Amino acid sequence: MTSKLNVVVVEGDPKARLAMVHALNKQVGINVNGIASDVMQARMQVKIRKPDVLVLGVNQNSDAITHFLIQMTEEKSLAMVIVASETLPKSSTYLNAISSCIATVMIKPPLETTVQQAAFFDKLTQRIKRISQQFTQKHGPAVKTLTAVEQPAPPRLTSSKKNMATAERHHPTQDKLIALGASTGGTEALRHVIAKFPADTGAVVLVQHIPTTFSASFIDRLDQASPMHVVSAEEGMEICKGFIYVGAGDEHFTIERNGQGYICHVGGKDPMNSHCPSVDMLFNSVAKHAGSKAIGALMTGMGEDGASGLKKMRQSNARTVAQDKASSVVWGMPGAAVKIGAAEEEVALNALGDHLITLCK
Numbered sequence: 001m002t003s004k005l006n007v008v009v010v011e012g013d014p015k016a017r018l019a020m021v022h023a024l025n026k027q028v029g030i031n032v033n034g035i036a037s038d039v040m041q042a043r044m045q046v047k048i049r050k051p052d053v054l055v056l057g058v059n060q061n062s063d064a065i066t067h068f069l070i071q072m073t074e075e076k077s078l079a080m081v082i083v084a085s086e087t088l089p090k091s092s093t094y095l096n097a098i099s100s101c102i103a104t105v106m107i108k109p110p111l112e113t114t115v116q117q118a119a120f121f122d123k124l125t126q127r128i129k130r131i132s133q134q135f136t137q138k139h140g141p142a143v144k145t146l147t148a149v150e151q152p153a154p155p156r157l158t159s160s161k162k163n164m165a166t167a168e169r170h171h172p173t174q175d176k177l178i179a180l181g182a183s184t185g186g187t188e189a190l191r192h193v194i195a196k197f198p199a200d201t202g203a204v205v206l207v208q209h210i211p212t213t214f215s216a217s218f219i220d221r222l223d224q225a226s227p228m229h230v231v232s233a234e235e236g237m238e239i240c241k242g243f244i245y246v247g248a249g250d251e252h253f254t255i256e257r258n259g260q261g262y263i264c265h266v267g268g269k270d271p272m273n274s275h276c277p278s279v280d281m282l283f284n285s286v287a288k289h290a291g292s293k294a295i296g297a298l299m300t301g302m303g304e305d306g307a308s309g310l311k312k313m314r315q316s317n318a319r320t321v322a323q324d325k326a327s328s329v330v331w332g333m334p335g336a337a338v339k340i341g342a343a344e345e346e347v348a349l350n351a352l353g354d355h356l357i358t359l360c361k
Contacts, residue, residue: 008034011057079135175202181279183209183301185329196353199227204244254285273305283309292317301333311342
């Protein structure tokens, strides 16, 4: 049987990104195994997902896209289909990529009807297969490695994480799902906890109250601390074994059941409990879609966000834990959970990571 081509979709518009992922996954011979909203995230997705082809949506030319294309053309590491909303400038960057069989360009027409949409995605699928074949004939199989350009040094990988990074496929988790929530004092507390999680832990979803400008560096620090892969949660992203998904921007992060696994939903900016993203929003969705397959932990933080969501998790037969008062910087959120009976037990920070893994068994 012919194997499918693994594809990473890069598209800034959330609705367009989700539509492209769903449409391509229905095509014969195509498997979307990663998504990104910009080229910075695309670099991380390529490193983790190791696709055969990158589909890059270009709504407006930018220096970041130009640098990305130059890098790919120089490294000859990956084939790419550029889907542009308008005619691209005839610059040497695009021309070199095309002439080197690194990229092909498609202009995206108005997709106002289902017939137009079907025709477009059929053509896109043909382009994906063609550029993959042309790339392989000229350059050999995709190297699937991109060096960093204008981004922090890559995360340090433990031997177990390196082994996972070389795997060809990542699969939806069917194991226990760990949900974490934190605020004041949480950035360091979370690092301590996830450092205890083995690389093959099912999956983790978490919300940390943090200004958007610090989200990227926060996620990078978590990734350096954990044997698991730590990524920013993106709309429609499949939740896979061995990954930690972080909602730390300015939109709510929730999950939804998808077959035997789960997908991420990111959207909505109306505060809940004065916060966006809200821990309660995440925990409520975990209670609804994961139920007894989940484990929730509410950690150090001011206020009460997450307490009612943790109680809903307990009511749906999930295992629930609150960080104890002695080890919390602020015992507001976990304290509120204890007061309303949302937590089965209180656990000290230095024992929390190991305890959550025990609950997964």
